[in-house]
Amino acid sequence: MSENGSEDGSLHIVDVATGKEVDKVIPNVQYPTGGGSLAWREDGSGFWYTRYPAASEPAERQHFYQQIYYHRVGDDPAKDVYVLGKDFPRVAEIALDARPGAPGVIASVANGDGGEFAHYLIAGDGGIRQVTRFEDKVVAAALGPDGLYLISRQGAPRGKLLKLALDDLTLAKAQTIVPESDAALEPGGEFGAGNITLTKDAIYLREIVGGPSRVAIYGLDGKPRGQLQLPEVATVDEMTVMDDGSLLVAVKTYLEPPQFLRVDADSGRTKATALRQTSPVSFxxxxxxxxFATSKDGTRVPLNIVRRKGLKLDGSAPLLLNGYGGYNVSLVPRFLGAATRLWLDAGGVYVIANLRGGGEFGETWHTQGALTNKQNVFDDFAASAQYLVDKGYTSKERMAAIGGSNGGLLMGAVFTQHPELFRAVVSTVGIYDMLRVELDPNGAFNVTEFGTVKNLEQFQALYAYSPYHHVQDGAKYPAIFMATGETDGRVNPMHSRKMVARLQAATGSGRPVLLSINAHAGHGMGSSLSIRVNQMADIYAFLFDQLGITSPLQ
Structure with missing residues (x-):
């Protein structure tokens, strides 16, 4: 738990039968990028968990060097036993995965945010075995009833599934049981462990094809058994094995509220359950x-266009274009909700662009938008916007863009490179000074994704697109709304403050440049419902005003 969205968290242990806390609070277990993770021993007597150095340690070590400890329920946390991590990189991020009946816990260790992972098996008796290294290109690991299953990108940028015998965890002896296909096996959930679900006799692999998910079913020997029956355009968030062997699958789509489907253990058929959210709006x-838009270098960029049926393509509709393009994060189907319903009722079109830098098509798609290739992301977004104008969905005077975090960097790069492309831009918790970002408290974690100013080629690439350094005096910038949280530990609020100050002094368009700062919010994770609702209201009020939209609620 953390306060005010800071993600600087402490661990509380609660007895689910009584609702009361037991044991003392364990501090320093979570920090923004590294997060926090925990895995229970199957008998419930204790758990492995991640934590950071104590406040008494030197300042340069705090919030770095994440490590694994073991806590026995009932003991004083001061007696918790160190397990692993002191020799990990400074920017290591650890995720722990325990499964019923498994002979131990898998510790997945990320080398910062760039997509390199190492994996360790922590046995129930305390023994530790390193299974993979960062250079092995294994991005996920899961313990099954008869072996260790690994997603590897070695010679397979979209991913393949390997299997190791539990009595010999030598990676060189791994068998490829599911070869690379047209779909990507991406890291997701706890660094990809959630993409491999194992039952007593089957493997369920969550695959991504340009954004939407599909779930392929295999025997434990890798022989294909077909696919789960899912809605046509959907995301599978998680899959949980039930006591009777059936599977509970969390499914999300653009137009229907989230729901859980149950998969029969014998037939493999899916059926609806009562576990579904409701919504006050219908689509x-x-x-x-x-x-598909065509980017500057000829790459086809997928656009998911949400529109009311029968929309006339006469260029008059207001359009909101959303993008991210980084960290191997995919923009996948999610229920659009009441705010998007309001936008559509006002005659608007909402578009999600699957840009390079994400994981929609595997690791190659990611690397084409990372490090010195980052400009491809901005070119993809600009090409997407121009395509939507050319096809008659909207006009430049009726088009707005929105993005947050890495998507905020995207916003800053695009409106400094193409100030004429959008009428309005919404950018939240964004990074704008790319030459100083690695000096921020959390900046070191981003070097594997963006690069470093200490490398000449990477410095040149960073400077070439750094939004703050390319604000031009007198340029006719669009109306801009930026937002940040005072307790943001992922992206220093300094970026939004200095960018807004520079834009307000420089813009020659006469359009507003606004900054919203919330003293009780961070990067967005953990923000209260009221904070999120108020920010959404501010954003849509800004967009309606700047695009000349009359609210359908009036």
Whole structure:
């Protein structure tokens, strides 16, 4: 738990039968990028967990050097036993995965945010075995009833599934049981462990094809058994094995509220359950179509276009274009909700662009938008916007862009490179000074994704697109709304403050440049419902005003 969205968390242990806390609070278990993780021993007597050096340690060590400790329920946390991590990189991020019946816990260790992982098996008796190294290109690991299953990108940028016998965890002896296919096996959930679900006789692999998910079923020997029956355009968030062997699958789509489907253990058929959210709005008159823009270098960029059925392509509709493009994070189907319903009722179109830098098509798609290739992301987004204008969905005077965090960097790069492309831009918790970002408290974690000013080639690439350094006096910038949280530990609020100050002094368009700072919010994770609702109201009020939209609620 953390306060005010800071993600600087402490661990509380609660007895689920009584609702009361037991044991003392364990501090320093979570920090923004490194997060925090925990895995229970199967008998419930204790758990492995991650924590950071204590406040008494030197300042340069705090919030770095994440390590694994073991806590026995009932003991004083001061007696917790160190397990692993002191020799890990300074920017290591650890995720722990325990599964019923497994002979131990898997510790997945990320080398910062760039997509390199090492994996360790922590046995129940305390023994530790390193299974993979960062250079092995194994991005996920899961313990099954008869072996260790690994997603590898070695010679397979979209991923392949390997299997190791539990009595010999030598990676060189791993068998490829599911070869690379047209779909990507991406890291997700706890560094990809959630993408491998194992039952007593089957493997369920969550695959991604340009954004939407599909779930392929295999025998434990890798022989294909077909696919789960899912909605046509959907995301599978998690899969949980139940006591009777059936599977509970969390499914999300653009137009229907999230729900859980149950998969029969014997037939493999899916059926609806009562576990589903409800919504006050319906999207029965709405459709999602997928089209492709062509980027500067010829790459086809998928666009998921949400529109009311029968929309006339006469260039008059207000359009909101969303993008991210980084960290191997994919923009996947998510229920659009009431705010998007309001936008559509006002005649608007909402578009999600699957840009390079994400994981929608595997590791190659990611690396084409990372480090010195980052400009590809901005070119993809600009090409997407121009495509939507050329096809008659909107006009530049009726188009807005929105993005947050790495997507905020995207916003800053695009409106400094193409100030004429959008009428309005919303950018939240963004990074804008790319020459100083690695000096921020959390900046070191980002070097594996963005690069470092200490490397000449990477410095040149960073400077070439750094939004703050390319604000031009007198340029006619769009109306801009930026937002940040005072307790943001992922992206220093300094970026938004200095960028807004520079833009307010420089813009020659006469359009507003606004900054919203919330003293009780961080990067967005853990923000209260009221904070999120108020920010959404501010964003749509800004967009309606700048695009000349009359609210359908009036």
């Amino acid at each position: 029965g008159d709405v459709e999602v179509v997928r089209e």
